[in-house]
Amino acid sequence: MGPLAGKNALTNKFLPESRISVSSRQRGRNGNFFVTRDVNVNTPRMPSAEDAATVDVMIGEHARLLSSQLQAMSEALFPPTSQKTLRRFTSGEAARLMGISDSTLRKMTLAGEGPQPDLTHSGRRLYTLSQINEIRALLAASARGRDAREFVPHRSGQEHLQVIAVTNFKGGSGKTTTSAHLAQYLALQGYRVLAVDLDPQASLSALLGVLPETDVGANQTLYAAIRYDEERRPLHEVVRKTYFDGLDLVPGNLELMEFEHMSPRALARGAHGDGSVFYLRIAEALGDVAERYDVVVIDCPPQLGYLTLSGLCAATSMTITIHPQMLDLASMSQFLLMTHDLLSVVREAGGRLQYDFIRYLVTRYEAQDGPQTKVVAFLRNLFGDHVLTNPMVKSTAISDAGLTKQTLYEIGRENMTRSTYDRAMEALDGVNGEIESLIKQAWGRVG
Numbered sequence: 319m320g321p322l323a324g325k326n327a328l329t330n331k332f333l334p335e336s337r338i339s340v341s342s343r344q345r346g347r348n349g350n351f352f353v354t355r356d357v358n359v360n361t362p363r364m365p366s367a368e369d370a371a372t373v374d375v376m377i378g379e380h381a382r383l384l385s386s387q388l389q390a391m392s393e394a395l396f397p398p399t400s401q402k403t404l405r406r407f408t409s410g411e412a413a414r415l416m417g418i419s420d421s422t423l424r425k426m427t428l429a430g431e432g433p434q435p436d437l438t439h440s441g442r443r444l445y446t447l448s449q450i451n452e453i454r455a456l457l458a459a460s461a462r463g464r465d466a467r468e469f470v471p472h473r474s475g476q477e478h479l480q481v482i483a484v485t486n487f488k489g490g491s492g493k494t495t496t497s498a499h500l501a502q503y504l505a506l507q508g509y510r511v512l513a514v515d516l517d518p519q520a521s522l523s524a525l526l527g528v529l530p531e532t533d534v535g536a537n538q539t540l541y542a543a544i545r546y547d548e549e550r551r552p553l554h555e556v557v558r559k560t561y562f563d564g565l566d567l568v569p570g571n572l573e574l575m576e577f578e579h580m581s582p583r584a585l586a587r588g589a590h591g592d593g594s595v596f597y598l599r600i601a602e603a604l605g606d607v608a609e610r611y612d613v614v615v616i617d618c619p620p621q622l623g624y625l626t627l628s629g630l631c632a633a634t635s636m637t638i639t640i641h642p643q644m645l646d647l648a649s650m651s652q653f654l655l656m657t658h659d660l661l662s663v664v665r666e667a668g669g670r671l672q673y674d675f676i677r678y679l680v681t682r683y684e685a686q687d688g689p690q691t692k693v694v695a696f697l698r699n700l701f702g703d704h705v706l707t708n709p710m711v712k713s714t715a716i717s718d719a720g721l722t723k724q725t726l727y728e729i730g731r732e733n734m735t736r737s738t739y740d741r742a743m744e745a746l747d748g749v750n751g752e753i754e755s756l757i758k759q760a761w762g763r764v765g
């Protein structure tokens with residue numbers, strides 16, 4: 319197929335009246351791109367004093383009520399004024415993170431090499447992540463007979479930026495939880511990580527300490543860097559530092575929805591402002607900051623719209639989260655079909671779609687649940703090595719931490735039932751360690 323045929327197919331495929339039917343802002347905001355056309359709203363109207371109100375007015379009122387209540391609840395749990403800070407790490411934890419023994423770390427600290435940790439009144443040493451990274455740099459500089467990359471694993475030379483899209487259009491499949499823990503795990507290992515919130519609902523931003531409704535103003539999300547008009551800004555202007563040394567964030571909020579409205583218009587006009595066609599725009603935006611990072615983790619929204627497609631085209635690998643239930647499998651099958659369909663059009667139009675790896679990650683897994691183990695066995699049978707060996711187990715440690723917008727990596731072991739914490743942490747480290755070794759393989763590092 320020639321490039322022109324590709325272009326026509328692309329335009330037809332992505333025009334608003336074809337596949338992705340978002341015909342008004344209001345509609346887009348409910349987040350369902352595929353069903354909106356056929357939705358039949360015939361729920362009986364609640365009798366109320368404002369019985370004359372039209373459905374849009376009433377829904378608007380409900381939205382306002384709910385949003386203000388949610389915000390009040392969230393502020394009670396997590397006051398907006400309280401800047402998140404990362405806990406400090408015991409010398410045992412710090413040594414393990416650096417890959418050296420407790421006694422080596424103790425000797426270094428006592429000899430005054432590197433930053434000095436705080437001492438608790440019981441005499442325990444507590445290191446911050448940035449102190450750990452300083453010590454890593456010292457260790458790398460004097461790596462006697464060992465590879466300096468064991469201490470400071472930054473990419474170099476031909477090693478290309480890893481962009482991992484965490485995706486699936488099933489909400490609740492664990493995308494955001496996976497993205498946040500993966501990004502933090504990699505930062506803890508000493509990589510330079512950028513987390514990108516591609517979801518207008520912005521739960522990743524919230525987990526990483528940035529509240530989408532109060533902390534993120536106009537033109538401060540990824541949208542700022544991919545928009546089609548003259549207000550476009552380079553991505554580095556919207557990147558924020560987080561309370562994790564080495565982990566930065568491009569926050570999201572509802573503004574991201576604009577991309578879903580503006581892309582079909584730009585396609586129809588055949589004009590894309592100063593930049594490229596929609597599917598190249600996220601890759602283009604990332605180009606501005608690529609040099610500063612080793613890994614980018616993109617938390618995708620639960621739809622297959624323009625944002626997700628552009629994210630998938632920027633990616634160098636893909637992690638598809640899957641909760642092992644028959645219904646979720648059916649929805650994943652739909653997701654795969656549609657992804658195939660849309661991406662092949664993008665590829666025919668000239669999009670570069672070569673991934674280092676694609677992996678399915680089993681999430682919220684309950685090993686004692688018969689049907690779930692059957693589904694997992696079925697997946698492994700079908701997809702073999704494409705299913706990560708380690709599943710992420712269902713754990714109250716993860717969901718409890720999530721209630722206060724925290725991850726397990728930031729909660730100390732002392733704050734939870736030990737066995738629950740350990741089990742969840744073991745699973746997390748297993749999953750994230752596996753993804754880390756895929757990254758290293760993509761860089762051609764052995765092991």
Ligand SMILES: Nc1ncnc2c1ncn2[C@@H]1O[C@H](COP(=O)(O)OP(=O)(O)O)[C@@H](O)[C@H]1O
Nearest residue numbers: 489490491492493494495711712713716717720
């Ligand atoms: N391993 C897990 N154990 C327990 N609860 C989990 C786990 N992973 C995710 N959850 C919970 O499931 C819900 C949905 O997860 P989330 O990551 O937000 O999914 P998605 O981003 O795909 O919509 C959240 O409340 C989260 O705390």
Ligand SMILES: [Mg+2]
Nearest residue numbers: 493494517521
């Ligand atoms: Mg999510």
